[in-house]
Amino acid sequence: MKLSDVVGHLRTYCRTFDNRVFVAIDFKPERGQVSVEVPSLVVMPADDEARAPIAQNLAVQEVTDRFTVVLMMATASNERGDATADALHDLRAEVWRALLGWRPGDEYEPIEYEGGEIIDMNRAVTYYGMTFSAELTVGYSNGLPSDAIPQTWQEYELAQLPPLKRLNISVDVIDPIADPNLQKPGPDGRVEFKLQEDVS
Numbered sequence: 001m002k003l004s005d006v007v008g009h010l011r012t013y014c015r016t017f018d019n020r021v022f023v024a025i026d027f028k029p030e031r032g033q034v035s036v037e038v039p040s041l042v043v044m045p046a047d048d049e050a051r052a053p054i055a056q057n058l059a060v061q062e063v064t065d066r067f068t069v070v071l072m073m074a075t076a077s078n079e080r081g082d083a084t085a086d087a088l089h090d091l092r093a094e095v096w097r098a099l100l101g102w103r104p105g106d107e108y109e110p111i112e113y114e115g116g117e118i119i120d121m122n123r124a125v126t127y128y129g130m131t132f133s134a135e136l137t138v139g140y141s142n143g144l145p146s147d148a149i150p151q152t153w154q155e156y157e158l159a160q161l162p163p164l165k166r167l168n169i170s171v172d173v174i175d176p177i178a179d180p181n182l183q184k185p186g187p188d189g190r191v192e193f194k195l196q197e198d199v200s
Helices: 003-013 082-099 153-159
Strands: 021-023 040-050 061-074 112-121 125-138 166-171 193-198
Touching: 003 021, 003 040, 003 061, 003 082, 061 082, 082 112, 082 125
Parallel strands: 021 040
Antiparallel strands: 040 061, 061 125, 112 125, 166 193
C-alpha cells in the first residue's frame, strides 16, 4: 500500500503528534537514524503474505499487506516507569482510533491491528512498534473490466486479444447418429454439424 497515504491520514487524525509522522524503509532505533521531537511516528513497510490462487485457471490471489508504525515517545524520568506506560497507553489509543477500520484504498479491506511491543528504550526515548494489516485481492475474479488496468500478466495477455466477433462451432455427436463402424457410442471423429454465430 502507499505509505504516503497512511502518513497523511495519521497527520490529519493524530493531532498529539503535531504532523511529526514520517516514512522510513529500514528504520532501526539503535542506528540513531531519526532525530526529531517526540512524540513522533515512523511508518514503514513490514511484509505481505499471499494465499494460493482462488482458482486453477485464474491468476487471482488474496494478499495480506502489513506495515509497522513505530511510536517514539519521551521516556519518563521516574524509575518505576508508570508514567511512561500511561503515556504509551494514551498515544497507542490515538493511533488505533485513526487506523482501525480505515481503508487505505478502494482495493483494500479495512485495516486491522496485529499487535505491538517495545522495540527499544533508553533514558530519553521509548520506541513502540505497532503492526497493522489490510487485505486486498490482486486480479479480477470476474474478468477484467473494460475501463480497468490489468493487475496480472494473465489479464494483460487477455487484454491484448482482438475482440470476439464470431463463433465457429463444429459438433461431433455422441449418439444416435455416430458411425458404429468408427466408434459406438461417439464421438466418432466426424463433424455432423457446423454452426456460425456472430457476437454483437
